[in-house]
Amino acid sequence: MGTLAAVRTxxxxxxxxxxxxxxxxVLLGHWGLRRTRFGLRLRAVxxxxxxxxxxxxxxxxxxxTGALLSGALAGxxxxxxxxxxxxxYLEGITxxxxxxxxxxxxxxxxxxxxxxx
Numbered sequence: 143m144g145t146l147a148a149v150r151t152x153x154x155x156x157x158x159x160x161x162x163x164x165x166x167x168v169l170l171g172h173w174g175l176r177r178t179r180f181g182l183r184l185r186a187v188x189x190x191x192x193x194x195x196x197x198x199x200x201x202x203x204x205x206x207t208g209a210l211l212s213g214a215l216a217g218x219x220x221x222x223x224x225x226x227x228x229x230x231y232l233e234g235i236t237x238x239x240x241x242x243x244x245x246x247x248x249x250x251x252x253x254x255x256x257x258x259x
Contacts, residue, residue, distance in 0.1 A: 158222070158226045160222045160226055164222075167215070167218075180204075180207075183199050183204050184204055184207075184208050186199065187199060187201050187204045187205055188208075223235065
């Protein structure tokens with residue numbers, strides 16, 4: 143069975159187009175973090191910002207880019223939840239499960255500055 147036939151079969155069972163798109167985004171994200179210069183820099187900035195800065199990497203630019211990408215993916219997830227899964231926004235749609243998203247910014251709130259190193 144070819145790829146196109148598999149896609150047609152998946153959609154004939156009522157599968158949302160966001161499901162294969164999410165799988166593709168996961169594969170692209172894994173490839174991007176492991177095989178590209180940006181992915182290496184993003185991991186370096188996350189592990190040890192001072193070491194990345196000593197190599198000439200613009201730490202703040204990489205951090206903001208990573209935050210923008212994660213925010214875009216979170217927006218896609220929220221759009222899927224509101225539009226595809228529940229067919230519209232309802233009061234209490236997330237049942238307060240979104241508060242877990244506050245943990246990474248809180249954990250990473252220690253500011254990095256060149257003067258501190």
